[in-house]
Amino acid sequence: MTNFNTLAQLFDYFKNEEICKEYLEQQRWGGTPACPFCGVINPYRTNRGFKCSEKTCHKKFSVTVGLVYENSKVPLRTWFAAIYLCTSSKKGISSLQAGRQLGVTQKTAWFLLHRVREMLKNNAPKMLVKEVQIDETYVGGLERNKHASKRRPKVGGKGRDIKTPVFGIIETGGKVIVKVSPLVAKSTARAVIAQHVAKNSTMVTDGFSMYAFLKNDSEFTHVTVDHKSGQYVNGGFHTNSIENFWSLLKRGIIGIFHQVSPWHLQRYCDEFAARFNSRDLKDGARFDLTLQNSIGRLKYNTLIGK
Numbered sequence: 212m213t214n215f216n217t218l219a220q221l222f223d224y225f226k227n228e229e230i231c232k233e234y235l236e237q238q239r240w241g242g243t244p245a246c247p248f249c250g251v252i253n254p255y256r257t258n259r260g261f262k263c264s265e266k267t268c269h270k271k272f273s274v275t276v277g278l279v280y281e282n283s284k285v286p287l288r289t290w291f292a293a294i295y296l297c298t299s300s301k302k303g304i305s306s307l308q309a310g311r312q313l314g315v316t317q318k319t320a321w322f323l324l325h326r327v328r329e330m331l332k333n334n335a336p337k338m339l340v341k342e343v344q345i346d347e348t349y350v351g352g353l354e355r356n357k358h359a360s361k362r363r364p365k366v367g368g369k370g371r372d373i374k375t376p377v378f379g380i381i382e383t384g385g386k387v388i389v390k391v392s393p394l395v396a397k398s399t400a401r402a403v404i405a406q407h408v409a410k411n412s413t414m415v416t417d418g419f420s421m422y423a424f425l426k427n428d429s430e431f432t433h434v435t436v437d438h439k440s441g442q443y444v445n446g447g448f449h450t451n452s453i454e455n456f457w458s459l460l461k462r463g464i465i466g467i468f469h470q471v472s473p474w475h476l477q478r479y480c481d482e483f484a485a486r487f488n489s490r491d492l493k494d495g496a497r498f499d500l501t502l503q504n505s506i507g508r509l510k511y512n513t514l515i516g517k
Contacts, residue, residue, distance in 0.1 A: 214495035218312065221295050222288070231287035236274045238502040246270065247277040278505045279326045289313050293323045294501050298331070299494040302463035303482060322511060328478040329509045330501050331485035333388075338409040342383040345404065345416055346453040347395055349374035350464065350476060375473045377460075377480060378403050381453045383415070386488045389460075389480040391473070397421050404431075415448045456487055474516060 215221040225231050236244065245252045246263040248270050254261040260273035275281050280290055292313055296304050310320035351374035376395045380403060381387040388407050392399050400421060404414065410430045416422040418437035425433035434448045443449060460483045464471050471479050489497045 214493055215295060215498065216494065218292060218295060221292060225288050225291055228287055231291060232274050235278075235280075235287065235502060238499060239274060239278070239505075244274075247272055277507075279330060279508055280505070281508055285315070285319065285323065289315065290323070291498075291502075293320070294327050294330070295494070295498055297324055297327045297482065298486065298489075298497045298501055301486065302459065303467050303479075305467050322514070325475070325478060325514055326509045327501070328482045329507070330505050332478070332481040333485065333488075336388050336407065337386075339380060339382045339386070339388065339407055340409045340412055342413045342415060342448070343380055343408050344383060344450045344453045345378065345380045345400065345408075345414060345422070346450055346457070347376055347378050347392075347400075347419075348457045348461070349376055350461070350471065351375050351473070375476055377476070379453050379456060380404070380407055381456060383449075383452050385452075387453070387456050387484050389456075389484045391477040391480060395421065397424055400424075413448070415450055417450055456483075459483060459487065 215224070225234070243252050244254055244256075244261055246254050246261070246265065246268060249263060249265055249268040251263055251265040251268065254263050254272075257271065260271065262271045263269050275283075275287075280287060283290070293309060296309055296312065304324070306317050306321035306324055309324060310317045313320060313323075315323070376392045378390045378392055378400065379387060390403055392403075401424065404425075408414070408431070411432075413432040413434060414422075414425050415434045415436065416425065418435055418439055422433070422435075425431055434445055436442055436445045436448060436450055443451075460480065463483060464479065468479070485501075486497075489500065492500070
């Protein structure tokens with residue numbers, strides 16, 4: 212692992228594409244290349260990459276095949292810089308700022324950053340245990356602040372301020388899992404808990420009546436911290452951990468991105484969760500961890516929903 216403390220140090224190390232490819236090979240295969248098509252190890256090395264040694268396969272490939280960088284016209288050196296900027300900036304980086312620092316257009320930077328967010332997604336999160344906090348928040352602007360042509364229609368003579376709900380569950384002092392939801396309902400909360408929280412854990416919530424079902428759930432111990440009555444700690448239990456994460460998420464969205472569409476919100480949540488969950492790692496270690504999770508592709512039409 213190489214520890215980069217600044218973007219300049221990263222560029223000093225990755226001087227050309229060959230160094231980038233060698234580094235990516237080490238992060239992907241650990242010194243033992245394997246065919247991405249059939250899995251056979253120790254392929255032949257060619258001038259442009261590798262060729263599978265299995266006769267039934269015998270396909271040619273490079274280190275980027277099957278990764279987010281496959282068929283990308285953006286150099287790996289720029290990719291690595293985008294990954295470093297995204298993972299080392301506590302509240303994220305806008306595509307405009309990234310474009311200026313990387314020397315690419317805003318559109319290219321936007322696409323790059325979204326593919327980095329796809330790499331930051333935790334596809335197999337571990338079950339949360341012991342003391343777990345759950346809470347919900349809402350992301351989005353007020354209808355009255357929008358242009359008149361883009362406001363939602365009024366219902367019963369009243370304007371509709373409909374924001375996007377987001378559920379968050381976190382081990383007290385530990386890792387967080389964030390899920391964008393179409394609605395805030397008991398069934399949604401129950402499903403999130405069943406999927407991500409181990410049985411016999413202690414569930415800590417605020418006084419929202421939606422979580423009352425936990426009182427009668429024999430699989431969990433339920434502790435309520437009633438903020439409305441001025442209670443912020445109940446027998447040593449609190450919801451400060453998840454509220455601290457919400458503060459970080461909203462400050463990033465408001466201060467860096469300004470607005471996030473519901474279509475892309477989950478990716479932004481994954482980005483903030485990944486940085487939060489790796490907060491004890493140095494920037495270089497987080498960079499390497501992201502490279503190791505770069506399998507898969509996100510095409511532009513998929514990204515924009517076409």
